[in-house]
Amino acid sequence: MTWLPDLRTAALVGTARHPAPPPPVELAVRPPEGQSSEESLLDQAALADSVTRAARACSTLDAADLPEPAPPDDAPEASGEASRLLDLLLTQPPVGLELRSQLVTDWLQAAGAYGRRVPHRLLPLLLSLADTKPGVAKHLNPAIGTRGRWLQDLKAGTSKPGQGMAEDWTVLKSADATTELERLRRTDPAAARGQLGTHWEILGARERAAHLATFGTNLQDDDEELLELALDDKAKTVREVAAGLLDRLPASARAGRMAARLLPLLRIKGVLRKQFEIDLPPGPDAAALRDGIQPDPRSGEPDRLGRLDAVVRGAPLDVWTTVSGRGPAATVALLKGETRVFETILTTAAQRADLGWVRALLEVRTDLRLLSILPSDEREDTLVRHIRAGTSNPFALATPLRELPKPWGPDLADAVLGQIAAKNGGQLAALLADILPAALPPEAAGQARRLLERSDDDAARRRVLRDAVQYQSFRQSLTDAFQ
Structure with missing residues (x-):
């Protein structure tokens, strides 16, 4: 085969004097159509380099180690x-x-x-x-x-094979075992629960706490038995992890015990203007201490507000609607004056992803934790409403905007571009710079172009709008090319 010598000659004297030879039939290579002589030479030089390197690599391998040839590819190539x-x-x-x-x-x-x-x-x-x-x-x-x-x-x-997980989970280093358990929680929570329960007694306190914390992924009612066991653990760190996870299980036995502690503390007062009256809980007994309510300090005043927080976090939110005799939205309205309790309820609703309470709380407060729980379409509508009503700082909405599926709907795109066009909109544009071009739907391309055409000395805003216009233009070219 004289292909390589002929290729070297063409490279040395030029394709005008010595045209590039066609690739040998043995390589089964079909060169692209319409290439110039120079392009053909460069393409074949790259091919020759690849073939030479592959031959050297394969010369050190046994025949059994050689890869199978590529199968036929019958799918039509892009235009x-x-x-x-x-x-x-x-x-x-x-x-x-x-x-x-x-x-x-x-x-x-x-x-x-x-x-x-x-x-x-x-x-x-x-x-x-x-x-x-x-x-x-x-x-x-x-x-x-x-x-x-x-x-x-x-x-x-x-590629170099990964280390993989040991067949015996107990021989893994502590951090590796926690990582493996967390991975297993994502795919098979029951298997992860069984794995930890089997080895619970032979693990150290630090390992028990770290491994138990992975149950925050895919937390289930079936986890309650092991979490109740952990409430009796000798290590405070383990007990605290267990209590925090049980806070997220409103149907658990511990939640029922917390409800029994919370109910006597609540009542509605007022005739024309009703509101909650909330007492502080008494000192904890042995059962309350087991459930994670902090004991009185050896000196100084007890943290009775902290105790109330613990009881509210652990009890079902239905306790509040039972006492008020109203739904979540009307109950939230009665809690406006109770700032600390309101914050604790908000945190609890977010942790439990309780949609009824999340929606009720969003009527009063724009909070990123609540917004992230809503279904994506409902989240869009809520963001549009809050942005246009001006009830929250638009910069604080950057995170939920980033988490929404792309592209956004036309209404949200219009609302966000309106904020970007405002006096200090360059700051919001900078926060959304890496996602805004792809987040805008095709319908918003014209609005972005008009904003870019305005005289503007805000470099951040111009850069983001320019990227959005370029992206939409190129994407339209892609669409046209495939049609």
């Missing part, structure tokens, strides 16, 4: 313009790196929707990007096709 746009994003992105990753994800989703695959020549660059960008990696299939999955398997087979 010329769509391929060109992906090539541009991977090699010379016209936008920032974060927007580049989002646009690559958009490309992959469009390719999947239209039944097209990534050109084979771009697969190595795409898979390298996916190695560092989980958002891209999540959307690789089906757009990478059979050849892309083959390459993924090759990379997985040649």
Whole structure:
């Protein structure tokens, strides 16, 4: 085969005097159509380098270790313009790196929707990007096709294997065991509970506390038995973890005991203007101490407000509606003057993700913990209402805005762009800089463009709006290329 010598000759004397030879049939390579002689030479030089490196690597392997050839890839390749746009994003992105990753994800989703695959020549660059960008990696299939999955398997087979988890959980180091238990809580809470319960007696206090804290992931009513056991633990740290987790289980036996302590402290007073009257709890008996209510100090005044907080956190929220004879919203209205109790109830409702109380509390207070619990569509409507009513600092809403699925609905996009266009809107724009372009729906592109065209010396606002306009323009090009 004279391909390599002919290729070297063409590189030395130029393609005008010695055209680049065609790739050998044995390599089964089909060069792209419409290439100039110079482009063909450069492409084949890269191919020759890859083949030479692969041959050297394979020369040290046994035949049994060689990978299977790539299977046929019958999926149709993306069109010329769509391929060109992906090539541009991977090699010379016209936008920032974060927007580049989002646009690559958009490309992959469009390719999947239209039944097209990534050109084979771009697969190595795409898979390298996916190695560092989980958002891209999540959307690789089906757009990478059979050849892309083959390459993924090759990379997985040649990558260094991870340490993996020990078969015997008890031989793991403490931090590793906690990590494994937390992973197991996400996928199989019952198995994690059984694992910890089996080894409970042989673990140290620090390990028991750390491992038990993982139950905060996927906390279930079935966890109550082990948590009740932990209330009797010798270590204070373990008891505190157990009490904190039981605070989130309003149907537990401990919640019932806390309800029995809270009910006698509550009553409604007033005729025309009703409100709660709340007494402070007495000193704790042995049962209350077991449930996590703090004992009296050896000297000084007892923290009776702290005791009340503990009782309120542990009791079901239904105790309040039972005493008031009203629903959550009307009950919250009766608590406005009880600032500390109100805060404790708010924290409790957020921890338990009690939607009825969350909605009632959001009528009085815009709180990020409450907003994050609402379903995404309802969260959008609530944010729009609060932004337009001006009832909260818009900068404090940056976090829930970031957590919403993208793109946003037109109403929320309009409300946010209105805040960005306001006097100090550049600060909000800066807080949302990395997500705003992708969060705006196509309907908002015109509004973003008009805001950008205004004379404005706020550099942060202009930069974010420019990115949004560029992103929407490129995304429209992607859509057009696949149609």
